Amino acid sequence: MTLKSYVEYFISGMAVARDIKGRRERVIAVISNWTTMAGQAYEAMSNAGYLDSNMVVILNDSRHSLLPKIEEGPKTFVNALSSTLSKLQSSKSFRRFREAAKGVTKRIGRGMHELAAKVDEYARGMMGPLGSTLFEELGLYYIGPVDGHNIEDLICVLQEVASLDSMGPVLVHVITDENQGDENSQKSDISDGQQDEGSVKSDSLDNPVRPQTYGNCFVETLVVEAEKDKDIVVVHAGLTMEPSLELFQEKFPDRFFDVGMAEQHAVTFASGLACGGLKPFCVIASSFLQRAYDQVVHDVDQQRIPVRFVITSAGLVGSDGPLQCGAFDINFMSCLPNMIVMAPSDEVELMHMVATATRINSQPICFRYPRGALVGRGYTISDGIPIKIGRGRVLVEGKDVAFLGYGSMVQNCLKAHSLLAKLGIEVTVADARFCKPLDIKLLRQLCKHHSFLVTVEEGSIGGFGSQVAQFIAVNGLLDGRIQWRPIVLPDRYIEHASPNEQLDQAGLSGHHIAATALSLLGRTREALLFMCS
Known part of the structure; x- marks a missing residue:
């Protein structure tokens, strides 16, 4: 459902909605050990424990950490004993016995119930792996560890968990190994690498400089x-x-x-x-x-x-x-x-x-800065020269239409300039550099000497273009002859595609920018041709 820890919040809401609606479907979340690095995961589990709604959280523990030093610590291993205990913990008879014992201790008295709860916690903590009592403290019934590569054991545990009508929140700790089963593929990769060694060298000769990002x-x-x-x-x-x-x-x-x-x-x-x-x-x-x-x-x-x-x-x-x-x-x-x-x-x-x-x-x-390769094929690292805050620059001087680009979209403005130049249209291309503070002097200059101002950014509505619009509107620059047009990402999510295809869908390619200028100049037919090319 999501890569982040929000999934626990999501299923908590789904479980409560199910209970209020009187439905009986099972709500299950699969999370990874990566997501447990975020505090929101523990907030969600604590809330799930408090609500006590029936739900299952499957923790896929690949024993991989984003922090290398943590990997050096003790890891959780699955042996025959832990596998047997996991099956016992998830069994219907054990869970019913446990619930019956709770009911008896509650009738005896509060002190006895609290004592029994502590004994249960300590016993399960001794049987379980390091840190298992953390989930119990949050209110989740911990089962594990389970070998995620032993399909028979895993199915057995999940079926037992699903068999109970009233179980509250349950966490099933599944241990997996990202590298297991990859030996053959690794050997294949090694042999392929040995066979293709000559071709790799020839490729490196054809492409001596690897694209830099x-x-x-x-x-x-x-x-x-x-x-x-x-x-x-x-x-x-x-x-x-x-x-x-x-x-x-x-x-x-x-x-x-x-x-x-x-x-x-x-x-x-x-x-x-x-x-x-x-x-x-x-x-x-x-x-x-x-x-x-x-x-x-x-x-x-x-x-x-x-x-x-x-x-x-x-x-x-x-x-x-x-x-x-x-x-x-x-x-x-x-x-x-x-x-x-x-x-x-x-x-x-x-x-x-x-x-x-x-x-x-x-x-x-x-x-x-964006993903992908740099503008130039090669570059030399040198001492950067500090830029005066709020100072943009003009790259190409023209007339009538001014393109004011922000960030990587300046390059697409330059592409649009080249396309329009073939039609005899001279446009100005400026690099804003700063969204805040804006280069007020540059903006006044562009508005004074051009009839049309087009701002271009690879961001959603309300960004750089809105900052420009706010300034020129408040300062009365829109009251004169200048007409302003923003080019931004469309007000929708753009699905998976190649970078160039996404730019075309968003209307941010050089052709789309050039088409905007042609439309402003009244050359609608040529604009349509650019849009379709």
């Missing part, structure tokens, strides 16, 4: 800055760590903190680091930063704490579809009073923005 550029630039400034640290949160961050981790292991899927903690932790005199770069994917917005507002922005937010996977994300699409960060970051919001249009600008963020010590700042 914005993430690579960011980390390499930050390493350069960190070698000069010992106060720079990195805090990363998310489902998995970007491979590019391994470079910083190797160079500065004591200044790199991967907190796993705990974005809320990452933000507040970074705030504490900043208050202690360090310069934290808090690296979180756009869609995951949504989970930590309360901390961004209260623990950072309200207190003007200089945390540097690096928002990755901004905009459309191709095959990951709407789940990890970074459509909203421009909106929810630019509405904060103390936040500086910027976005690079290429790798060189990214270097400059890293340098800019390093030198801001009076308030929070953020910048976003």
